[in-house]
Amino acid sequence: MARFDSEKIEQAVKMIIEAIGEDPNREGLIDTPKRVARMYEEVFQGLNQNPKDYFATIFGEEHEELVLVKNIPFYSMCEHHLVPFFGEAHVAYIPKDGKVTGLSKLARAVESVARRPQLQERITSTVANSIVETLSPHGVMVVVEAEHMCMTMRGIKKPGAITVTSAVRGCFENDPASRAEVLNLMIKK
Structure with a gap:
C-alpha cells in the first residue's frame, strides 16, 4: 500500500480553497490544509488494515x-x-x-x-x-x-x-x- 502523503493532501486542500474563490491565507483557513491532512490520516487508517487480522485469535x-x-x-x-x-x-x-x-x-x-x-x-x-x-x-x-x-x-x-x-x-x-x-x-x- 502507498504511504500516506500529508504534504500532497495539504497542497490539494489549498488548491480547493483557492478554486472555490476563498483566500487560503485568511486567518480561519490558514491551517485548514494541515487539519484536513491530519483528519484524513485518521479517517482513512483502515486502508492499511485487514479485517481478517482481528479474527486471528x-x-x-x-x-x-x-x-x-x-x-x-x-x-x-x-x-x-x-x-x-x-x-x-x-x-x-x-x-x-x-x-x-x-x-x-x-x-x-x-x-x-x-x-x-x-x-x-x-x-x-x-x-x-x-x-x-x-x-x-x-x-x-x-x-x-x-x-x-x-x-x-x-x-x-x-x-x-x-x-x-x-x-x-x-x-x-x-x-x-x-x-x-x-x-x-x-x-x-
Whole structure:
C-alpha cells in the first residue's frame, strides 16, 4: 500500500480553497490544509488494515449458538463524493467446531473496513466474508444501517433517510426461520 502523503493532501486542500474563490491565507483557513491532512490520516487508517487480522485469535468454546453484537457505531467516507456516512452495524454468527472470537473483534473489523473510501454495500459484504473466511462458522449475517451525507446535504437533500444493507451467509441464507430470528434480534432496541 502507498504511504500516506500529508504534504500532497495539504497542497490539494489549498488548491480547493483557492478554486472555490476563498483566500487560503485568511486567518480561519490558514491551517485548514494541515487539519484536513491530519483528519484524513485518521479517517482513512483502515486502508492499511485487514479485517481478517482481528479474527486471528480464536478461542475454543463449546458454543454453537448465536453470537450477536449489534448497534456498533461507525463512520465512513463515501468514495463517490468524499463526504461522510455514518450509522450502526449489526454482526451475527453461529460458531462451528467451537471456533469463537472476541466480541470486540467484531466491532474492530467493522471499524477497520469503514475507515477507508467506501461503499456501504462493501462494508457489509467485507465484514461478512472476513468472518466466513477466518472462522468458518455455520452462518453469518451482517446488517448495516447508515445515513449518507451525499443524500442529506447535496443532490436529493433528504436528511434522515437511512440505507439498509445486508450480507447473509451459510445457515442464515438457507434457513428462513433462522434468518428471521436473527433479524428480529437485530432490530429490537
